[in-house]
Amino acid sequence: MLNKTKDISFYYFLACTSFVLGLFMQDFFKIPLTGGIIVLGLSWIFTFAYKEKFQALLKQPAAIAFIALYLLHLLSMIYTENHAEGWNDIRLKITLFLLPLFMMSTRVLLSEQRIFLLKFFAGLMMLMAGADLTFSLSEYLISANPEAFYYTKLTHVLASKPHYVAWYYSFAMFIALYHLLTSNKWRALWIFGFILLLISLILLSSRAYIMAFIIVFSVSFVKWMKTSAVSKLAWVKMLFAVSLFFGALFVIPKTNLRINDTVIELQELVGADTHKQTNPRVYLWKYALDLIVEKPILGYGVGDAKVQLNSALKDCDAKFWNGERNIPISEKSYNFHNQFLQTWAEVGIFGFLLLIFLMIRPFYIKEQHPLFLIFLGLTFIGFLTESMLERQAGVVLIAFMYPLLSGLNKTKSI
Secondary structure, X not given: OOOOXXXXXXXXXXXXXXXXXXXXXXXXXXXXXXXXXXXXXXHHHHOOOHHHHHHHHHOOHHHHHHHHHHHHHHHHHHOOOOXXXXXXXXXXXXXXXXXXXXXXXXXXXXXXHHHHHHHHHHHHHHHHHHHHHHHHHHHHHHHOOHHHHOHHHOOOOOOOOHHHHHHHHHHHHHHHHHHHHHOXXXXXXXXXXXXXXXXXXXXXXXXXXXHHHHHHHHHHHHHHHHHOOOOXXXXXXXXXXXXXXXXXXXHOHHHHHHHHHHHHHHHHHOOOOOXXXXXXHHHHHHHHHHXXXXXXXXXXXXXXXXXXHHXXXXXXXXXXXXXXXXXXXXXXXXXXXXXXXXXXXXXXXXXXXXXHHHHHHHHHOOOOOXXXXXXXXXXXXXXXXXXXXXXXXXXXXXXXXXHHHHXXXXXXXX
16 A cells, blocks of 8 residues: 555645646746656655555556657657757656656545645636736837737747647636636636636637637537536526627737638638648648658657658748748748647657547546546647647646646536
């Protein structure tokens, strides 16, 4: 039996709290993130009982999948040629190995502690949204340029990471909704925070996460309706909120422009000649698939996959709209803009299957906590259009949230 005393639980909880704080501070103060990992690791090491821990780990297929995925990246260093780039990626992804090992081989974190950590995360995201809007307001008062509130100009705490910030905010909004549905405490504060995050999500104009939020919210709402009695007043409130949301998408000029660009891209996909291709992804994915077909089993290694992609794009004469003019796709350096394709190209089909397994398996297990499934839904959709594990902000979020959420006991459904 693993040691589950209050002291050990406290150390794990303290480490996780530090890590969550580090998610907020990761760009300008590394100590909470690094310190959280160190304390978590030391707590795991000095509680001993390694036999029991590894037995528990073997009963966690998701933990084995995370560890195996990381080891595939490590093994790919044998055949990758760009070792400097490869080792940078190996260091970047180390938490994919450590956190599932530390958190999924023990059960010392209580459900109440896990819920607190989620609320703490949501609160920090509300604080981040408020800070970003305040900084942008300050810039607007100086420059009178409304673009200070838009896309990369809006991200100050996690600078130049609108897609990652949109991922963080989307999940934080669902945590707020979950709290509103399951508790009567601090309702006004949670409602205010939800609205603040929703406004920020719209202004960030991350099309992938606006779409992800709409899809996951719709599915969750339908599921909630099946298990709960919904009053007419609740329906009116919901329809009013949905109307405001979609109204904001079309009224805010820059967000509306991004939606129009999406329409143009869809027209391009079906063969229309719009003369304004706004997104290189369709070309990236085509060339990525061609590369994967050449080396489907082992891939190119973590150091060479992106190099191979950009080398192949030199032969592509496609141009896309950068906001001012059409530029050749070969003028910029890209990743695969799809995490599933990126993983396959880097470490082969087994890495791709492990990633799919991690995303899909929980949906086939009964009594999973709704927030876990919501997080996976948001993550899966985000992975379809961005290589989210190519930066620290993506790696640390999934490496921490997946083990944290997988250990939650199901209570109420959303």
